[in-house]
Amino acid sequence: MSEQISLQAEVPTELGGKRLDQILAQMFPDFSRSRIKTWILDEKVTVNGEVLSTPREKLLGGEQISIETQIEAPREYEAQDIELNIVYEDEDILVINKPMGLVVHPGAGNPDGTVLNALLHHHPDIINVPRAGIVHRLDKDTTGLMVVAKTIQAQTHLVKALQKRDNFTREYEAICNGTMTAGGMVEKPIGRHATKRTHMAIHEMGKPAVTHYRVAEKFRAHTRLRLRLETGRTHQIRVHMAYLTHPLVGDQLYGGRPRPPRNATPELFSQLRDFKRQALHAVKLSLAHPITGEQMTWEAPIPEDMQILTQALREDTKANPDLVY
Structure with a gap:
């Protein structure tokens, strides 16, 4: 399973003189800088119809940008019917009250039975979001509130807010x-x-x-x-x-x-x-x-x-x- 990404836009003149990766990060804020850089290096970005694979290349402004790519979903995790105490949910996010003893993300010693496995069962489409939308964690035996993103756009914005x-x-x-x-x-x-x-x-x-x-x-x-x-x-x-x-x-x-x-x-x-x-x-x-x-x-x-x-x-x-x- 993967999510198809198709983006087209014209570079605003006020961004002229900046690098390609910087310009795209400002034009498409729903995606992280690291993801955009990967798309450029993977030749998924065209400028005026020509593939441009150099993130540091500077543009003048007014160019036509096209990005055609897809985001592959992780396949190594399985959905498991584990109860989640959901205190809020809408189309973009959900907030859970994590109990004691529940690990957030699979890892050494905890290959499954985690919040991530529960999220995949509760909302199968979340498989298309990196780390099943998890943007911050709680230790296994720490209880309380966690927010999870249900879309890539929501996750990108939450991660930026958290970092800033x-x-x-x-x-x-x-x-x-x-x-x-x-x-x-x-x-x-x-x-x-x-x-x-x-x-x-x-x-x-x-x-x-x-x-x-x-x-x-x-x-x-x-x-x-x-x-x-x-x-x-x-x-x-x-x-x-x-x-x-x-x-x-x-x-x-x-x-x-x-x-x-x-x-x-x-x-x-x-x-x-x-x-x-x-x-x-x-x-x-x-x-x-x-x-x-x-x-x-x-x-x-x-x-x-x-x-x-x-x-x-x-x-x-x-x-x-x-x-x-």
Whole structure:
């Protein structure tokens, strides 16, 4: 299966003097620069009827552009009847509330049974969109909101908005170890850990990463946080909170082992011992619709396991008023 692309247009005079790839990126903003460059190199672009395969070639303005190509759909993934909690859907996008334990994209150790496989079943035409429309991810055991593009045009616009941090806001709720006194910002680059393949780490040669956080509620030896991402690096919140020496409760990779405070209530002790995932939930998603431009916002309720943990922390703090750390 593939999608046929047929585009014709005249180069505006104000774009005269620019490179072919730059001109096409401005003329056809529904497609990424890398895709357009590939079409040029693959000789899918004609200028005044002649094939032009040099992306850096400069045009004068007024030329007739024609692009005839197709986008091949990935064939290695299968559709699977996996339930999705869809909180919004239209012709261009859908927003899901991802549960704990569901991997977003197939990979090593998870060849299927993922959000991507579920999307192919729910909306078969999404096979024509790269990565089945997935533009950002959540870790397997992180819950909450994700937006998915149903068309190439929607995906291109969402990716651009995400990269430019333009009307694309993601907020999270988390519970971390230790009592934090105030909010702030972490601006530390993140890269692959030097020796642990599944870990990420603060690395001066890594990609820029910025996390904003504020204190939502303080307990005896833990803190409930509200966080906002400026960037979306793998494990970003988890790595940044560990860097601050406040790893997320339940985060086995980054030091979030159980840390019950002195004289902890039996309920809190049990909750901390049995909380087997990072206490992290994508609670709010706000963006400009990729086609209509309408500003849209969704919120996902805090999952039950985090609610129960929060209540246990409140009761423990109330039961030990003189032992606040």
